[in-house]
Amino acid sequence: MIEGLRHILYPEVCVACRSLLQPGEAFICPSCFTEFSQYPGTEAGGSALRRVIRDHFGEEAAPAEAWSLYPYRHSGRLHDAMHALKYEGIFHLGALFGRRLGELVRSGGAAFDAIVPVPLHSLKLIERTYNQSHQIAEGIAAVLGIPVLDRVIVRQKSTGSQTGLSSAARRKNVQDAFRPGRIASPRRVLLVDDVVTTGATMVSAASVLLENGASSVAFASVALTEKE
Template sequence: MVMRDDILHLFYPCVCPGCGSQLYADAEGICPECISAFDAFGDADASGYAIMELFRRNYPDDTLSGKAWALYRFHKNDRLQRVIHAMKYEGVSSLGKVFGRFLGEMIAGCGGDDLYSCVVPVPLHRLKVFDRTYNQSEIIARSVASVLRKDFRNDLVVRKKYTRSQAGLSLQERLRNVRDAFEPSGRAVPKSILLVDDVLTTGATVSAVKNALESEGAEHISLATIALAG
């Protein structure tokens, strides 16, 4: 299998979506130089504080009840944006596994793996899943759950309304866009949950999913995301 992959890589070389450089056969879809160039948070607590501040600012009466983690700060037109775009829209789903592993290792490293009983991805509408062939947040969440040895649950909340992209919308426009977009599936919801999304901008989508889970009994919801843009 390894020899076959090496031969395929020789004739069909892979390139890093962040910088365009050729990747070695054993690379995971992104080069080490790009990973080093991302604007990483200094530590897990710093990322959590930044996320909590965003929720306190945008939703003073509806903040997160658990903890929060982000790997990077998101900036427009940088390498990370190109990499995330490739993961979401260009079929490079393997990047979700890589980022999920990074997130899982961050959470485990600060003792956050005992704060919840399962890992839940932010759901996509079925038409978007059909178009992309996968939900990138689900791939990230599966990888996080694997690292932390927690149950992966994608059956607790459903995206019932097809919505346009949140990109470029104001906070109020985003809130209107996702209003009534999610509903509980009817299955029993655990008390403590780790919610996973790819990028956090205003928190409108995460807040809507969180409220759907809380309506069915979730009491402590933590959040993990690749990047914080807000």
């Protein structure tokens, strides 16, 4: 009854299409979630993610295991939702996407010791107040029952937006972007980011993890940019 009253007084809208949400729905309406059109099956998103990394950085940089939920374009409802997660303070969306990503990872049957979110530079974290990748990682953690570790790697360079950069420029931009943090890396790591384009950021973060105690680093991203 109180929930119903709250809904009448403060109607909430879908962050992607702005339609009115029904009681019990949170942040994104069911029709938008359907329209995001997830990669089919457990393997397709991960295969696409591995292929992108192989194409840009070679076989040795490609993770043994990878997962991704959605193909991503720079417009449309998924774009609006990811923008809301990253820039508009709707950080609860991260856990929502994270739980879906966690279900996908769990269905693959792999085991990890911890989840490491791709960190933001400390100044950017102050500006935005939260790291969207951490929010996604928390959603995955709720499904897999393993810890999220934020201080394994540190972003030491504020790389700025990578939008519009070529893959060579992106690689140069994120070179030395990370350094080891205060705690040693767990052995089997699931590295998490929101949107992958060339994979430069994840490849760079993974190399620091592998040099500092990780025996394997698998990649998980909510979305993977499609070639336009």
